[in-house]
Amino acid sequence: MGFTGNTVKELEAIVGKAGVTLDSEELLCYSYDATGRSYLPQAVVFPSTEAQAADILKLAFANSIPVVPRGSGSGMTGGAVPVQGGIVLVTSQMNRILEIDRENFIARVQPGVIVGDLHRAVEEKGLFYPPDPASSSVCTIGGNVGECAGGPRAVKYGVTRDYILGLRAVLPSGEIIRTGVATAKGVAGYDLTRLIVGSEGTLALVTEITLRLLAKPEQVKTMAAFFDSVDQAARTVSGIMKQAIVPRCVEYLDEASIRLVRDSLSFEMPDSVKALLILELDGDSDTIEREAVQVRDFCEGHGSLDVILAENQAQADQLWQARKALSPILFKIAKNKINEDIVVPISRIPDLVRETRKIQEKSGLTLVSFGHAGDGNIHCNIMYDQRDKDQAERAEKAVDDLFEVTLNLGGTITGEHGVGITKMKFLPREISSIELNLMKGIKKVFDPENILNPGKIFIQ
Numbered sequence: 001m002g003f004t005g006n007t008v009k010e011l012e013a014i015v016g017k018a019g020v021t022l023d024s025e026e027l028l029c030y031s032y033d034a035t036g037r038s039y040l041p042q043a044v045v046f047p048s049t050e051a052q053a054a055d056i057l058k059l060a061f062a063n064s065i066p067v068v069p070r071g072s073g074s075g076m077t078g079g080a081v082p083v084q085g086g087i088v089l090v091t092s093q094m095n096r097i098l099e100i101d102r103e104n105f106i107a108r109v110q111p112g113v114i115v116g117d118l119h120r121a122v123e124e125k126g127l128f129y130p131p132d133p134a135s136s137s138v139c140t141i142g143g144n145v146g147e148c149a150g151g152p153r154a155v156k157y158g159v160t161r162d163y164i165l166g167l168r169a170v171l172p173s174g175e176i177i178r179t180g181v182a183t184a185k186g187v188a189g190y191d192l193t194r195l196i197v198g199s200e201g202t203l204a205l206v207t208e209i210t211l212r213l214l215a216k217p218e219q220v221k222t223m224a225a226f227f228d229s230v231d232q233a234a235r236t237v238s239g240i241m242k243q244a245i246v247p248r249c250v251e252y253l254d255e256a257s258i259r260l261v262r263d264s265l266s267f268e269m270p271d272s273v274k275a276l277l278i279l280e281l282d283g284d285s286d287t288i289e290r291e292a293v294q295v296r297d298f299c300e301g302h303g304s305l306d307v308i309l310a311e312n313q314a315q316a317d318q319l320w321q322a323r324k325a326l327s328p329i330l331f332k333i334a335k336n337k338i339n340e341d342i343v344v345p346i347s348r349i350p351d352l353v354r355e356t357r358k359i360q361e362k363s364g365l366t367l368v369s370f371g372h373a374g375d376g377n378i379h380c381n382i383m384y385d386q387r388d389k390d391q392a393e394r395a396e397k398a399v400d401d402l403f404e405v406t407l408n409l410g411g412t413i414t415g416e417h418g419v420g421i422t423k424m425k426f427l428p429r430e431i432s433s434i435e436l437n438l439m440k441g442i443k444k445v446f447d448p449e450n451i452l453n454p455g456k457i458f459i460q
C-alpha cells in the first residue's frame, strides 16, 4: 500500500517511461501553483488518453495513493498542490480540440486545451466562447472546469458552468462516466455536470468537455473612464448595472493598481486619477454606437474626469494587457500578497470600497483592489512581507476582517478562485454545518478512499 518503487514501474507500464517523471527539479516545478505554496509529489504523470488516466486512477485507488489533477497550475488557492504527496496528474498531453460543431453551436475538447487557443479556434469559425479568465493565455479548460472560472466577460455572459453541457470524467475508482447532454436542454436525473464543475478536482478527473458556444459578436467597443474619487467610481459601477445596457466587462482599478500600469498606457491620464473603469460593450454595430454614447454620458454625469474610447484594436489590447499584467506585477510593491476574490451584491460595492479602506488603515498594510466590479467580484490584494512576523500577523487579521465585512454585506468569500487550501478555515463561516456535511457525504460517494485531491476544500 502507498507509493512504492513498484508504483513507478506500473505507472511506466501505463504511460511509458517518457510519461512519468521523478526528477527532483521536475517534482519541484509541479509542487506549487500561483499561491506559491509548495508540497512535493512523489511522481508526476502525463497521460495522453482517457484510458491511461483511468488506469492511473485504478492503480492509485488499489494502493491508496493520492492523485492531484493539474492543468497549468495557475490556480490561486492551492487546488493543484499535492498537500499529501502522491501523484500529480498533468493534462498537458490531452490538449486536443476534438470538434467544433458550427451547426449546433457546440465544441468538444480535451481538458488540457489552453483557453486562449480555444477562443481563437472558435472565433475563426465565427463562434464565441465567453468565459475569459485573465490567465487565459496559460490556463486550461480542465482547470476552468475545476474552479468554475469566471473573468471580465462574466458580467454579461456568466461563468464556466453556464457553458458546460456535458463531461466525460474518470472517477477515483477508475470507472469512466459521461454526464449531461450534447443538446440545448436536458434534465434527465440529477445534474452531475454542475456538481463536478467547480469541485476543484476532488470528485472526478475531467477528460472531455462539451461546451455551448454563441455567435461571435459583430463588434466590440472598449473604453476607459477616470475618476478622482474611488467612491464615485464605485457608485458609477452600481449605477451602470441598473441600466438596461449590460456591458460585457466592467473592470475596476484602484489608485495603487493605476500607479503600477500607468507607464504602459499610451493615453494621457489626469494626475488626480484615483480610480479607473475599463468598460467593454459588444453587439451589432448600430446598437453598440448608441450604447457607447449612453455609457460615456452616464460616466460623465456621475463625476468621471474623462472617458476615452479605444480608437482601434491596438489601444483596446493595451488596456487589457495592462489590466491582465496587474496580478504578476503586484510583487513590485511587496514580497508577498494574499489575493482574495470576494464578491458582494453590486449595490454594496461602494460599502465594500469604504470598508476595505478601513481595513487598510487598521492593518497599516497596502491593499490593492482591482477586478470584475461589474459583477461585484473584487480582487483584493493584501501586500506584506512574510519574513516579518508582525506584518504576517496583520495580513492574516486583514483577511479575517475582509471576509467578515464581505459576509456581512451579503457576499461570498470566493467568486471564481475556489476554496482550495487557502480558504478552508473560512468556509464554515459561509456554509452551515448541515450543508458542509452534505458536501462531505457527496465527496465520500464519489471518492470513498479519499484519494482524489485530498486535503482540499474541507477541514476533515
Ligand SMILES: Cc1cc2nc3c(=O)[nH]c(=O)nc-3n(C[C@H](O)[C@H](O)[C@H](O)COP(=O)(O)OP(=O)(O)OC[C@H]3O[C@@H](n4cnc5c(N)ncnc54)[C@H](O)[C@@H]3O)c2cc1C
Pocket: 033, 034, 068, 069, 070, 071, 072, 073, 074, 075, 076, 078, 079, 080, 091, 111, 132, 133, 134, 135, 138, 139, 140, 141, 142, 143, 144, 145, 146, 147, 148, 149, 150, 151, 152, 200, 201, 202, 204, 205, 206, 207, 324, 327, 328, 416, 417, 453
Ligand atoms: C495572473 C492570473 C490571473 C487570473 N485571472 C483569473 C480570472 O480572471 N478569473 C478566474 O476565474 N481565475 C483567474 N485566475 C485563476 C486561475 O487561472 C483559474 O483558476 C484557472 O481556472 C486555473 O486553470 P489551470 O489550468 O491553471 O488549473 P490548475 O491550477 O492546474 O488547477 C485548478 C484546479 O482544477 C483542478 N483540475 C485541473 N484540471 C482538472 C481536470 N482535468 N479534472 C478535474 N479537475 C481538474 C485542479 O485539481 C485544481 O483544483 C488567474 C490566475 C492568474 C495567475
